Amino acid sequence: NAGVTQTPKFQVLKTGQSMTLQCAQDMNHEYMSWYRQDPGMGLRLIHYSVGAGITDQGEVPNGYNVSRSTTEDFPLRLLSAAPSQTSVYFCASSYSGGDNQPQHFGDGTRLSIL
Amino acid sequence: GNSVTQMEGPVTLSEEAFLTINCTYTATGYPSLFWYVQYPGEGLQLLLKATKADDKGSNKGFEATYRKETTSFHLEKGSVQVSDSAVYFCALSDRGSNYQLIWGAGTKLIIKP
Numbered sequence: 001n002a003g004v005t006q007t008p009k010f011q012v013l014k015t016g017q018s019m020t021l022q023c024a025q026d027m028n029h030e031y032m033s034w035y036r037q038d039p040g041m042g043l044r045l046i047h048y049s050v051g052a053g054i055t056d057q058g059e060v061p062n063g064y065n066v067s068r069s070t071t072e073d074f075p076l077r078l079l080s081a082a083p084s085q086t087s088v089y090f091c092a093s094s095y096s097g098g099d100n101q102p103q104h105f106g107d108g109t110r111l112s113i114l
Numbered sequence: 115g116n117s118v119t120q121m122e123g124p125v126t127l128s129e130e131a132f133l134t135i136n137c138t139y140t141a142t143g144y145p146s147l148f149w150y151v152q153y154p155g156e157g158l159q160l161l162l163k164a165t166k167a168d169d170k171g172s173n174k175g176f177e178a179t180y181r182k183e184t185t186s187f188h189l190e191k192g193s194v195q196v197s198d199s200a201v202y203f204c205a206l207s208d209r210g211s212n213y214q215l216i217w218g219a220g221t222k223l224i225i226k227p
Contacts, residue, residue: 042217090157105157
């Protein structure tokens with residue numbers, strides 16, 4: 001049972017480069033989210049999706065794009081990387097909306113922008 | 115708007131000590147409350163939750179009670195172990211946040227043998 005799988009686990013980029021962080025879940029969850037985790041700040045929501053074809057912005061969406069063409073996959077794109085995007089990125093999924101649905105997290109992608 | 119405030123860390127305790135990590139919240143509605151744990155190098159895992167006032171969530175010896183009158187959800191454990199060393203996050207979810215989780219900053223717990 002794979003759960004939420006994130007790739008890559010580590011990545012170093014140069015300023016201005018682009019890349020895509022991959023996220024896949026095999027639990028048939030409708031809700032998927034991307035967070036970034038910075039020291040002393042907890043998790044901040046970047047983008048989220050309530051189902052295939054539907055995405056919305058979170059607290060810190062600037063510099064990131066997402067799409068949701070299938071239920072399973074929710075990639076996060078950095079179009080032009082900046083040092084301020086150095087962070088640990090977590091993808092999460094949950095079965096549905098509602099206030100008692102726990103989120104399942106991937107192991108994270110540690111991204112450094114030089 | 116909704117928010118969660120946790121006590122700052124790190125919290126350093128000796129093995130078998132009693133643990134309390136404070137969490138208070140602000141919410142416009144009636145939120146559900148969660149504690150997540152992040153072990154070194156791993157993603158977050160749900161530790162426990164409570165969905166209405168006076169509910170007590172419990173798991174792995176940890177407990178937290180949903181106190182609406184004090185808007186608190188403090189995490190407690192009677193006797194901590196070295197393996198409990200991790201970062202603990204308090205979070206809430208309700209209709210006002212479109213059921214997205216609102217997170218505290220996290221509290222790092224260090225248990226010394």
